[in-house]
Amino acid sequence: AQSVTQLGSHVSVSEGALVLLRCNYSSSVPPYLFWYVQYPNQGLQLLLKYTSAATLVKGINGFEAEFKKSETSFHLTKPSAHMSDAAEYFCAVSSGNTPLVFGKGTRLSVIA
C-alpha cells in the first residue's frame, strides 16, 4: 500500500520568502511522485512529477521538488513566494499506471 503525509495543513509565508511544503511518502515499490495545486473552485493542476529520472524536478511557476529516497521525501520549494501562489497544494504517489494516492493537502498563504 502507498500513502502520503503532508506535514503542516497550513503554511504562511511573506511575499518574496522561501516556500517549503513538506511531503513524505510510503511505498513498497519505486514510487512516482506528483505535486498538484488547486485554486479555489478549480480542479487540480499538475505542478511537477518525479518519474525516476532526475531527482531534482523542475515544474511550472518556479516550483521544484527533490526526491530523496533515504528520507522518503519529496518536498516542494520555491525561492521567492508570490501572492498568486496562495492555493492548496497536494502531494500524490502512484506505482505506475495506477490511481493516485493523495495527501491531505497544505494550504499556502502569502502575506504582503
Next chain:
Amino acid sequence: DTGVSQNPRHKITKRGQNVTFRCDPISEHNRLYWYRQTLGQGPEFLTYFQNEAQLEKSRLLSDRFSAERPKGSFSTLEIQRTEQGDSAMYLCASSSQSTGGATDTQYFGPGTRLTVL
C-alpha cells in the same frame, strides 16, 4: 485540447434522490478516473476506466455508487438514494496510458460540487 470538462459544476439535491454527473475527458485520452474530495481532505480515488472497461471499482464507497463509460469516451457517475454524507466535490481526471512502465499524467476537470440537503 479543451481540457477535461464536468457537468454540472454544482448540484443541490434532497436526501434520497438520485444524481448523475458527467465527465468529458481530453479527446485522445483512453483512461478516465473518478475521485471524491471532501472538505479539508485530498482527493480519494473511486474508480477508473481504460477505454470502456472499468478496471477498478472496489473503492466505490457503497453499492449506491456506480460509473459507466459506455463508448470509451465520456463517463457518468451515479449516486442513488443520496445521503448527506455524500456531499463533496467529485473530480474527474483523464490520461493517456504510457508504455514501457512509465506513469501517465492525470489531468483534472473542475469538479462537480454536490450538496445533499
